[in-house]
Amino acid sequence: MVKPVMISMCEIKNDEPVIVGTRVELQLLTTLKCNLRCSYCVLGVGDILNSQKHASYTVDQLKAFIGTHLAGKEIYISLYGGEPTLNTRFILELMDKLPLSRFNLQTNGTLLDRVPEKILARLSNVMVSLDGGKEVTDGYRGGGVYDKVMRNVEKVRHNLSGTLTARVTWWSGETSFEELDELTRTFDYLYFQFAQDEGAYGPESVEKKKQVLSRLVERFFLGREFYPVVPLMGTVRNKVLPSRMYESAAGLSQCRVSTNLLNIMPDGKIYPCPDMMYLPELLQGDVVANWVRKSPLQPHPDMPCEGCSAFHFCRRNCMKNMHLAYVKGNDNWKKNVTEPTCDLIRFMGEEVDRYHPDLWFAKAPLSYRNKIAGAEVYEYCEVMP
Numbered sequence: 056m057v058k059p060v061m062i063s064m065c066e067i068k069n070d071e072p073v074i075v076g077t078r079v080e081l082q083l084l085t086t087l088k089c090n091l092r093c094s095y096c097v098l099g100v101g102d103i104l105n106s107q108k109h110a111s112y113t114v115d116q117l118k119a120f121i122g123t124h125l126a127g128k129e130i131y132i133s134l135y136g137g138e139p140t141l142n143t144r145f146i147l148e149l150m151d152k153l154p155l156s157r158f159n160l161q162t163n164g165t166l167l168d169r170v171p172e173k174i175l176a177r178l179s180n181v182m183v184s185l186d187g188g189k190e191v192t193d194g195y196r197g198g199g200v201y202d203k204v205m206r207n208v209e210k211v212r213h214n215l216s217g218t219l220t221a222r223v224t225w226w227s228g229e230t231s232f233e234e235l236d237e238l239t240r241t242f243d244y245l246y247f248q249f250a251q252d253e254g255a256y257g258p259e260s261v262e263k264k265k266q267v268l269s270r271l272v273e274r275f276f277l278g279r280e281f282y283p284v285v286p287l288m289g290t291v292r293n294k295v296l297p298s299r300m301y302e303s304a305a306g307l308s309q310c311r312v313s314t315n316l317l318n319i320m321p322d323g324k325i326y327p328c329p330d331m332m333y334l335p336e337l338l339q340g341d342v343v344a345n346w347v348r349k350s351p352l353q354p355h356p357d358m359p360c361e362g363c364s365a366f367h368f369c370r371r372n373c374m375k376n377m378h379l380a381y382v383k384g385n386d387n388w389k390k391n392v393t394e395p396t397c398d399l400i401r402f403m404g405e406e407v408d409r410y411h412p413d414l415w416f417a418k419a420p421l422s423y424r425n426k427i428a429g430a431e432v433y434e435y436c437e438v439m440p
């Protein structure tokens with residue numbers, strides 16, 4: 056069970072805007088149940104997984120919360136879990152009662168073929184979680200999962216009105232360029248995030264990831280068609296149109312965790328980052344009690360980002376990694392996850408610079424420029440890896 060948490064009301068400063076900007080993403084953990092048992096699941100930390108079966112607040116309570124604290128903002132909803140397709144009744148009610156909102160589904164893809172067509176047609180984007188190619192994905196998620204997901208994607212394709220995005224958590228040094236490249240053909244977009252795992256960054260694994268990154272960047276700039284790989288699109292956007300990262304997240308972390316992302320647990324408790332709902336000091340609000348404060352996950356003077364060569368496009372990538380390393384003082388996390396991830400991000404930025412992104416963008420077709428500048432998919436993922 057998740058322990059109850061008390062936040063003193065004097066910690067809530069009423070004069071600070073809760074949400075920066077005009078849009079807010081409500082990431083609803085509609086259930087913490089999941090039909091898979093991925094070996095690394097972050098919800099296993101603090102025994103979060105399976106602790107709350109289904110949303111226990113009502114959609115009317117959520118609407119009252121929105122009316123009180125988010126009036127005038129554009130609300131869009133990411134359906135998250137656990138596995139959100141295990142609670143389609145709640146999704147249908149949300150879609151019915153929040154008709155003006157956009158919806159994004161974050162799913163492991165194994166139950167996609169059972170999702171009602173009415174839901175599929177209403178989704179702006181579906182994010183399907185993978186770990187790379189077949190071997191690596193099945194290794195983490197269970198035998199046969201990769202093929203099952205690909206079959207389901209094929210089955211539901213024609214019922215989707217929105218985009219389909221592969222969300223790859225990049226753990227393994229064995230994940231190849233070819234495996235990632237293949238996903239850009241099956242999906243509309245590929246988003247990858249460097250794994251947050253202390254075992255993922257041995258020197259050999261980092262070196263192999265750099266080699267794959269180099270090939271992805273080369274393919275991005277020299278390929279014949281637009282290459283829809285979100286962290287590369289986002290890096291180019293932030294380099295050539297830096298004002299866009301201020302529009303979307305006030306120049307702070309591009310995952311919006313410091314500005315305009317609210318993760319709502321099934322019991323209505325709100326946290327800024329879905330990976331750290333076990334830390335009581337990060338409690339940000341409560342739908343049922345109808346209160347919310349500014350995200351407590353903010354830049355800290357001990358974080359090294361402002362002196363970093365990647366800061367102009369990275370903007371503190373993952374605040375979880377930064378918070379654990381430099382605020383909580385977790386030296387193992389810093390050495391084994393945060394620092395190697397930052398090394399990879401700096402490397403990726405240097406590779407992008409080798410192709411002169413400003414000159415490339417200046418000559419790119421209008422359709423490319425529009426996607427780089429304002430693809431909707433940026434709003435459904437963390438943009439940076």
Ligand code: SF4
Pocket residue numbers: 359360361363364365366369370371372373377396397398400401
């Ligand atoms: S690479 Fe690391 S240190 Fe540099 S800005 Fe990004 S998160 Fe901060």
Ligand code: SF4
Pocket residue numbers: 308310311312327328329330372373374375376437
């Ligand atoms: S990128 Fe990091 S800080 Fe942002 S939501 Fe994901 S885990 Fe949390």
